[in-house]
Amino acid sequence: MLLSKACVYGLRSSLFLASHEGDGYISIREMSEKLDISFHFLTKILQQLTSAGLMESHKGPKGGVRLTKSGSEVSLFEIVAAIDGTELFTECALGLPGCGVKKPCPLHDKWADTRDGIRLMLEGTNLVELAKKGKKENLRITEDGGFEWI
Amino acid sequence: MLLSKACVYGLRSSLFLASHEGDGYISIREMSEKLDISFHFLTKILQQLTSAGLMESHKGPKGGVRLTKSGSEVSLFEIVAAIDGTELFTECALGLPGCGVKKPCPLHDKWADTRDGIRLMLEGTNLVELAKKGKKENLRITEDGGFEWI
DNA sequence: AAGTTTTAAGAGTATTTTATCTTAATTTAA
DNA sequence: TTAAATTAAGATAAAATACTCTTAAAACTT
Ligand code: SF4
Ligand code: SF4
Numbered sequence: 001m002l003l004s005k006a007c008v009y010g011l012r013s014s015l016f017l018a019s020h021e022g023d024g025y026i027s028i029r030e031m032s033e034k035l036d037i038s039f040h041f042l043t044k045i046l047q048q049l050t051s052a053g054l055m056e057s058h059k060g061p062k063g064g065v066r067l068t069k070s071g072s073e074v075s076l077f078e079i080v081a082a083i084d085g086t087e088l089f090t091e092c093a094l095g096l097p098g099c100g101v102k103k104p105c106p107l108h109d110k111w112a113d114t115r116d117g118i119r120l121m122l123e124g125t126n127l128v129e130l131a132k133k134g135k136k137e138n139l140r141i142t143e144d145g146g147f148e149w150i
Numbered sequence: 151m152l153l154s155k156a157c158v159y160g161l162r163s164s165l166f167l168a169s170h171e172g173d174g175y176i177s178i179r180e181m182s183e184k185l186d187i188s189f190h191f192l193t194k195i196l197q198q199l200t201s202a203g204l205m206e207s208h209k210g211p212k213g214g215v216r217l218t219k220s221g222s223e224v225s226l227f228e229i230v231a232a233i234d235g236t237e238l239f240t241e242c243a244l245g246l247p248g249c250g251v252k253k254p255c256p257l258h259d260k261w262a263d264t265r266d267g268i269r270l271m272l273e274g275t276n277l278v279e280l281a282k283k284g285k286k287e288n289l290r291i292t293e294d295g296g297f298e299w300i
Numbered sequence: 301a302a303g304t305t306t307t308a309a310g311a312g313t314a315t316t317t318t319a320t321c322t323t324a325a326t327t328t329a330a
Numbered sequence: 331t332t333a334a335a336t337t338a339a340g341a342t343a344a345a346a347t348a349c350t351c352t353t354a355a356a357a358c359t360t
Contacts, residue, residue, distance in 0.1 A: 001245070002152060002238065005318065008245040015256070027336070041319050043337070050337095060327025061335045076257075088152065095151070095158040096293055105291055106165070106284035107226075110271050117267045121260050134256035141255055143246055155348060177306070191349055197308070210357025211305045 002118075006045050007083040009037050012141050013046065014079050017055070018071030018127035019135060019149055025057075025064035036142050045083065052082035071127035080122055089119045152268075157233040159187050160195050162291050164229050167205070168221030168277035169285060169299055175207075175214035186292050195233065202232035221277035230272055239269045 003011075013031050020026055028046060032039040046065050049055045054074060057065045067074060080088075092099045093111040134141065135149040153161075163181050170176055178196060182189040196215050199205045204224060207215045217224060230238075242249045243261040284291065285299040 001241075002243065003245075005245065008243075012244060025336095029336080038319055040321075044319095044339090047338070057337060058327080059325075059335085059337045060329095062328065063326085063336045065337085093152065093158075094162060094291060095153075095155065096290065103288065103290050103295055106280040106287075106289045107275070108289070110275055114268055114271045118264055121264045125257070125260055130256040137256075138253065139256045139258070140246065140253050141244065145253055175306095179306080188349060190351070193307070194309090194349095200307095207307060208357080209305085209307045209355075210359095212358065213306045213356085215307085 002088070003080060004084050006041075006048075007080055009035075009042060010045050010049055010079050010083045011076060012037070013042060014049070014054075014067070014071075014074065014127055015131055015134065015141055017065065017067050018074070019131040021067065021071050021128070023066075025062060025066050027064040030064075034142075034147055036144070036146070049079065049082055052078075054078060054082055067127070071131065072129065074127045075123050076125045076127075076130075077119065077122035089115055152238070153230060154234050156191075156195050156198075157230055159185075159192060160199055160229050160233045161226060163187070163192065163196065164199070164204070164217070164221075164224065164277055165281055165284065165291055167215065167217050168224070169281040171217065171221050171278070173216075175212065175216050177214040180214070184292075184297055186294070186296070199229065199232055202228075204228060204232055217277070221281065222279065224277045225273050226275045226277075226280075227269065227272035239265055 012035050016031055016035060017026060028043050029039055031037070032042045035042075046055060046057070050057050050065065053068060055065045056068050057063070090099065091097075092105060093107050093115075094105045096105050099108070131149075133139065138149070141147055162185050166181055166185060167176060178193050179189055181187070182192045185192075196205060196207070200207050200215065203218060205215045206218050207213070240249065241247075242255060243257050243265075244255045246255050249258070281299075283289065288299070291297055
C-alpha cells in the first residue's frame with residue numbers, strides 16, 4: 001500500500017473537516033463514528049496532525065479539532081508528510097539508502113520521475129477542492145459509502 | 151514504502167540473474183552473499199518467482215535458479231505482481247474497497263492517473279535494459295555499493 | 301551406493317504497524 | 331463547585347511483515 005492506514009485515516013478526516021469549515025471544533029468521537037474509524041486510533045492520528053500544526057484541538061465539552069488554515073490552503077502532501085513522512089518522495093525504489101548522494105541504482109531516472117508524479121499530484125490537490133467535488137458528485141470517503149456530505 | 155522488502159529483494163536478484171544470462175543456474179547462496187540478502191529469506195522470495203513461472207530452479211550441486219524467459223522479455227511489473235500482487239495498481243489511494251465498482255472517492259481521477267504512471271513505468275522497463283545500464287554506468291544494486299557487475 | 305550440495309517447505313522468532321484500553325488533564329455547563 | 335464531556339498520553343494487545351531455523355527432498359559426484 002502506498003500510504004499507511006494511519007495516513008489514509010488522516011486524509012479522510014481532513015476531508016471531513018474541510019467539508020465542515022466554519023463549524024468550529026468537531027469532536028473526534030463524532031468523526032470516528034461517521035467515518036467508521038476506531039476512536040482511539042483516530043485520536044492518535046489527529047494528535048500527529050495537531051502537533052504538525054495542521055489542526056488545532058480543544059478539550060472539554062464543545063471541544064474537538066479543526067483545521068488551522070483554510071482547507072483550500074492545505075494540500076494532501078502536507079497531511080501525508082505529517083503522518084508518513086517524506087521518505088516516499090526522497091527514497092529509492094530498490095530500497096537503497098542515500099539516494100542521490102552515493103552512486104544511484106539503475107532504476108533511478110525512471111523512478112525519480114514516477115516519484116515526482118506522486119508528489120506533484122499530492123501537492124497540487126487541496127482539501128476544499130476534494131470536499132467540494134465529493135459533495136457535488138456524492139462520492140464516498142467511507143468503506144460502506146454510508147457517509148453523507150453536509 | 152511503495153514496494154515490500156521481499157519485492158525489492160526480488161527485483162534486485164532478478165537484475166542479478168539478468169546480468170548473468172546464459173551462465174546456467176546461479177545458486178541462491180551465491181546471490182544472497184553478493185547482494186547481501188538473508189539466504190533463507192531470499193530462498194522463499196525466489197520460490198514465489200519460480201512458482202509464478204518467472205524463474206526455474208534446480209536442486210543439487212550445480213543447481214540454483216535462472217530466468218525462464220530472456221531478461222529483455224521480463225518487465226519489472228511482472229516481478230512486482232508476482233510478489234506484492236497487483237493491488238497497488240487497482241486499489242484506492244484512500245484505502246476504500248471495490249474501486250470503480252461502487253461509487254468512487256473524490257481522489258479517484260487524480261489517483262488513477264498517478265497509479266497508471268507507476269504501472270506504465272514498471273511495465274515499460276525490462277531487466278536486461280536495467281542490467282546493461284547498471285553495468286555500463288557502474289550503478290549499484292546493494293546497500294554498500296559493493297556489488298560488482300560482471 | 302554414499303556423501304555432498306543445493307532447493308523446498310514448514311515452523312518459529314522478531315519487529316513494525318494497527319488497534320485497544322486505561323488513566324489523567326482540561327474545559328464547559330449546570 | 332460539581333459533574334459531564336472531551337482530548338492527551340501511555341500501556342497493552344493483536345495482526346501483519348520481515349526474517350531465521352530446522353528438516354526434508356532432490357540431484358550431482360565419486
Ligand atoms: S538513485 Fe537509485 S537507489 Fe537512489 S533513490 Fe533513485 S532509484 Fe533509488
Ligand atoms: S475510485 Fe476512489 S476509492 Fe476507488 S480506487 Fe479510485 S480513488 Fe480509490
